[in-house]
Amino acid sequence: INAGDYIFYTDWAWTSFTVFSISQTLMLVVGATYYLTFTGVPGTATYYALIMTVYTWVAKGAWFALGYPYDFIVTPVWLPSAMLLDLAYWATKRNKHSLILFGGVLVGMSLPLFNMVNLITVADPLETAFKYPRPTLPPYMTPIEPQVGKFYNSPVALGAGAGAVLSVTMAALG
Numbered sequence: 001i002n003a004g005d006y007i008f009y010t011d012w013a014w015t016s017f018t019v020f021s022i023s024q025t026l027m028l029v030v031g032a033t034y035y036l037t038f039t040g041v042p043g044t045a046t047y048y049a050l051i052m053t054v055y056t057w058v059a060k061g062a063w064f065a066l067g068y069p070y071d072f073i074v075t076p077v078w079l080p081s082a083m084l085l086d087l088a089y090w091a092t093k094r095n096k097h098s099l100i101l102f103g104g105v106l107v108g109m110s111l112p113l114f115n116m117v118n119l120i121t122v123a124d125p126l127e128t129a130f131k132y133p134r135p136t137l138p139p140y141m142t143p144i145e146p147q148v149g150k151f152y153n154s155p156v157a158l159g160a161g162a163g164a165v166l167s168v169t170m171a172a173l174g
Contacts, residue, residue, distance in 0.1 A: 021112035021159035022166060028052070028078050029107045029167040032085050036099060042090040045103075049082030077114040081107045100171040108167035112159030 031052070032045035084106040085099070092098035 015155070017116075017155040018112070018159040018162070021115055021155070022163050024078070024115065025081075025108050025111045025159075025163035025167050026170045028081060028111065029085070029104055029171045030173075032082055032107075033099060033103065033171040036085070036089050037096050040094060042086050042094070045082040045085040045089070046079060049078035052078055077111070077118045080114050081111045084110055101168055104168035104171040105164045108163030108165065109160045112156050112163055115159075116156050 028049060032048045035044045035048045036042075085103040088103035088106055089099045092102060
Protein backbone atom coordinates (compact mmCIF):
# COMPACT_ATOMS: atom_id res chain seq x y z
CA ILE A 1 0.00 0.00 0.00
CA ASN A 2 2.88 2.37 0.74
CA ALA A 3 4.55 1.98 -2.65
CA GLY A 4 3.25 5.35 -3.79
CA ASP A 5 4.43 7.22 -0.71
CA TYR A 6 8.12 6.77 -1.43
CA ILE A 7 8.72 10.50 -1.96
CA PHE A 8 7.54 11.22 1.59
CA TYR A 9 10.70 9.62 2.89
CA THR A 10 12.56 12.67 1.64
CA ASP A 11 16.20 11.74 2.24
CA TRP A 12 15.63 8.04 1.59
CA ALA A 13 13.21 8.43 -1.34
CA TRP A 14 14.88 6.09 -3.83
CA THR A 15 15.86 3.53 -1.25
CA SER A 16 12.26 3.55 -0.03
CA PHE A 17 11.00 3.20 -3.60
CA THR A 18 13.17 0.11 -4.02
CA VAL A 19 12.03 -1.47 -0.76
CA PHE A 20 8.38 -0.72 -1.49
CA SER A 21 8.67 -2.08 -5.04
CA ILE A 22 10.10 -5.33 -3.70
CA SER A 23 7.35 -5.66 -1.09
CA GLN A 24 4.64 -5.02 -3.69
CA THR A 25 6.28 -7.50 -6.07
CA LEU A 26 6.36 -10.24 -3.45
CA MET A 27 2.79 -9.58 -2.37
CA LEU A 28 1.58 -9.82 -5.95
CA VAL A 29 3.59 -12.84 -7.03
CA VAL A 30 2.88 -14.98 -3.95
CA GLY A 31 -0.86 -14.29 -3.94
CA ALA A 32 -1.34 -14.51 -7.69
CA THR A 33 0.74 -17.69 -8.03
CA TYR A 34 -1.29 -19.29 -5.26
CA TYR A 35 -4.55 -18.30 -6.97
CA LEU A 36 -3.31 -19.52 -10.37
CA THR A 37 -2.06 -22.90 -9.20
CA PHE A 38 -5.06 -23.44 -6.93
CA THR A 39 -7.65 -22.74 -9.63
CA GLY A 40 -5.64 -23.70 -12.72
CA VAL A 41 -7.42 -20.96 -14.67
CA PRO A 42 -5.33 -18.47 -16.70
CA GLY A 43 -6.51 -14.95 -15.93
CA THR A 44 -6.74 -15.56 -12.20
CA ALA A 45 -3.60 -13.52 -11.46
CA THR A 46 -5.16 -10.49 -13.17
CA TYR A 47 -8.33 -11.06 -11.17
CA TYR A 48 -6.27 -11.17 -7.95
CA ALA A 49 -4.45 -7.95 -8.91
CA LEU A 50 -7.78 -6.24 -9.56
CA ILE A 51 -9.02 -7.26 -6.09
CA MET A 52 -5.83 -5.91 -4.51
CA THR A 53 -6.07 -2.66 -6.48
CA VAL A 54 -9.63 -2.04 -5.32
CA TYR A 55 -8.63 -2.94 -1.77
CA THR A 56 -5.83 -0.36 -1.99
CA TRP A 57 -8.24 2.33 -3.19
CA VAL A 58 -10.48 1.63 -0.21
CA ALA A 59 -7.63 1.46 2.33
CA LYS A 60 -5.89 4.59 1.03
CA GLY A 61 -9.23 6.40 0.97
CA ALA A 62 -8.38 7.27 4.57
CA TRP A 63 -6.00 9.93 3.18
CA PHE A 64 -8.93 11.43 1.31
CA ALA A 65 -10.97 11.45 4.54
CA LEU A 66 -8.14 13.40 6.23
CA GLY A 67 -8.53 16.20 3.71
CA TYR A 68 -5.92 15.37 1.08
CA PRO A 69 -6.99 15.48 -2.57
CA TYR A 70 -7.48 12.05 -4.12
CA ASP A 71 -4.60 12.43 -6.59
CA PHE A 72 -2.37 12.47 -3.52
CA ILE A 73 -2.86 8.70 -3.49
CA VAL A 74 -0.64 6.70 -5.79
CA THR A 75 -2.06 3.30 -6.57
CA PRO A 76 0.54 0.58 -7.11
CA VAL A 77 0.44 -0.79 -10.63
CA TRP A 78 -0.22 -4.50 -10.19
CA LEU A 79 -2.42 -5.20 -13.19
CA PRO A 80 0.17 -5.16 -16.03
CA SER A 81 2.56 -7.38 -14.04
CA ALA A 82 -0.27 -9.78 -13.19
CA MET A 83 -1.18 -9.95 -16.88
CA LEU A 84 2.42 -10.96 -17.62
CA LEU A 85 2.11 -13.68 -14.96
CA ASP A 86 -1.08 -14.94 -16.61
CA LEU A 87 0.61 -14.93 -20.01
CA ALA A 88 3.54 -16.94 -18.63
CA TYR A 89 1.11 -19.49 -17.17
CA TRP A 90 -0.83 -19.73 -20.43
CA ALA A 91 2.29 -19.82 -22.66
CA THR A 92 3.95 -22.63 -20.69
CA LYS A 93 0.83 -24.79 -20.92
CA ARG A 94 0.02 -24.31 -17.23
CA ASN A 95 3.33 -25.71 -16.05
CA LYS A 96 3.65 -24.69 -12.39
CA HIS A 97 7.44 -24.73 -12.36
CA SER A 98 7.62 -22.53 -15.44
CA LEU A 99 5.06 -20.22 -13.88
CA ILE A 100 7.27 -19.81 -10.81
CA LEU A 101 10.45 -19.24 -12.82
CA PHE A 102 9.25 -17.18 -15.79
CA GLY A 103 6.29 -15.51 -14.09
CA GLY A 104 8.36 -14.61 -11.04
CA VAL A 105 11.08 -13.01 -13.15
CA LEU A 106 8.54 -11.13 -15.30
CA VAL A 107 6.68 -9.73 -12.30
CA GLY A 108 9.88 -8.93 -10.41
CA MET A 109 11.38 -7.03 -13.31
CA SER A 110 8.24 -5.30 -14.55
CA LEU A 111 6.55 -4.01 -11.39
CA PRO A 112 9.24 -1.48 -10.38
CA LEU A 113 9.22 -0.20 -13.95
CA PHE A 114 5.42 0.11 -14.14
CA ASN A 115 5.38 1.68 -10.67
CA MET A 116 7.92 4.33 -11.71
CA VAL A 117 5.95 5.13 -14.89
CA ASN A 118 2.82 5.44 -12.75
CA LEU A 119 4.52 7.76 -10.25
CA ILE A 120 5.77 10.09 -13.00
CA THR A 121 2.17 10.82 -14.04
CA VAL A 122 0.93 11.73 -10.56
CA ALA A 123 1.24 15.02 -8.65
CA ASP A 124 4.23 15.05 -6.32
CA PRO A 125 2.93 13.94 -2.90
CA LEU A 126 5.47 16.06 -1.02
CA GLU A 127 4.45 19.22 -2.88
CA THR A 128 0.80 18.37 -2.23
CA ALA A 129 1.51 17.79 1.46
CA PHE A 130 2.82 21.36 1.78
CA LYS A 131 -0.34 22.69 0.15
CA TYR A 132 -2.44 20.74 2.67
CA PRO A 133 -0.40 21.00 5.89
CA ARG A 134 -1.17 18.85 8.91
CA PRO A 135 -0.78 20.29 12.42
CA THR A 136 2.09 17.96 13.34
CA LEU A 137 5.01 16.64 11.34
CA PRO A 138 4.81 12.86 10.97
CA PRO A 139 7.95 10.91 11.94
CA TYR A 140 8.52 9.73 8.37
CA MET A 141 8.94 13.31 7.17
CA THR A 142 11.69 14.07 9.70
CA PRO A 143 14.91 14.43 7.69
CA ILE A 144 17.47 11.66 8.08
CA GLU A 145 20.92 11.86 6.57
CA PRO A 146 21.09 9.15 3.92
CA GLN A 147 23.75 6.48 3.71
CA VAL A 148 24.59 6.80 0.04
CA GLY A 149 25.07 3.32 -1.36
CA LYS A 150 26.25 1.82 -4.61
CA PHE A 151 22.74 1.54 -6.13
CA TYR A 152 21.26 4.63 -4.47
CA ASN A 153 20.69 6.44 -7.77
CA SER A 154 19.17 3.49 -9.59
CA PRO A 155 15.97 2.49 -7.80
CA VAL A 156 14.32 0.85 -10.81
CA ALA A 157 17.38 -1.27 -11.57
CA LEU A 158 17.82 -2.34 -7.97
CA GLY A 159 14.10 -2.93 -7.45
CA ALA A 160 13.82 -4.94 -10.66
CA GLY A 161 16.92 -7.02 -9.95
CA ALA A 162 16.05 -7.80 -6.35
CA GLY A 163 12.39 -8.29 -7.25
CA ALA A 164 13.20 -10.77 -10.01
CA VAL A 165 15.34 -12.90 -7.69
CA LEU A 166 13.03 -12.73 -4.68
CA SER A 167 9.83 -13.26 -6.70
CA VAL A 168 10.98 -16.64 -7.94
CA THR A 169 11.92 -17.70 -4.41
CA MET A 170 8.70 -16.41 -2.85
CA ALA A 171 6.52 -17.83 -5.62
CA ALA A 172 8.09 -21.24 -5.03
CA LEU A 173 7.58 -20.98 -1.27
CA GLY A 174 4.01 -19.72 -1.77
